[in-house]
Amino acid sequence: MTTEQRDDSARNTVFGEVADLYDAVRRDYPAELVSEVLRYADPGDRGAVEIGAGTGKATVAFAERGVPIVCVEPDPRMAELLRRKTAGYPGVRIEQAGFESWERDGRTFGLLFAATAWHWVPEEVRWDLAYAALAPGGAVALFWNHHGVMDPEMHAGLAEIDARYELTFTPHTMAGWNMSDTIEPPDGDESVWSSQEALMRGRFTDLRDLRFKTPVHYPTKRYIDYLTSISAYRIMSAEARAAVQAEVAALLDAHGGGIEMVTRSDLLLARVV
Structure with missing residues (x-):
């Protein structure tokens, strides 16, 4: 089955259509991950810049640790929600722009971080920036x-639904992982950075890969809400999105009214030479 889709040229800003829902259903990042970043980077008063801050799923976690942050976010609807969430953190500044068009005005930072957003920055410019x-x-x-x-x-049933609707890069792509060893390097990967090394050569060093795992249960309705926040579903027509979500809901209800998953949080670290 082929589903009608909108032009996805602005796929990185479709989340603003459901900014409040996105903020409610998207998973936070583990506190241990934030600790690892700050232990590695130690930005101090140099502060941080966050690329694609969205609704602040990561921003608040760093702001709570006292890190001054300039948040770069292209979508005005996401940025507005971010302003409300960070109003109590005077060290947070929000600048509405894409990273590739952001006016840095000579500022430099001790830390640059991106939470599930780096892939939206054009590969040909992101490491230079x-x-x-x-x-x-x-x-x-x-x-x-x-x-x-x-x-x-x-997993097989969800993959079958994805295939019928020609959906890719959904939460159903991967099977679950063993929960042993909460923090570890990627299994069998020489380095997640390997495909980027040519762009980073001579400028970044001390590359590190860490992984955190957290079990999570989604009741059916919350899982459908979560899917509504995913770009693969946002770019579908409303009719097609409703149809695929009805099939997913029926499958989850047939398996007890929910789904057991593992959230795997991958962290990649590098340092300027």
């Missing part, structure tokens, strides 16, 4: 939340 934004010895921290479905039968 990151290098320019960092003070000597400054650090890059990139992290993502991935989901893995624990029940193999449910």
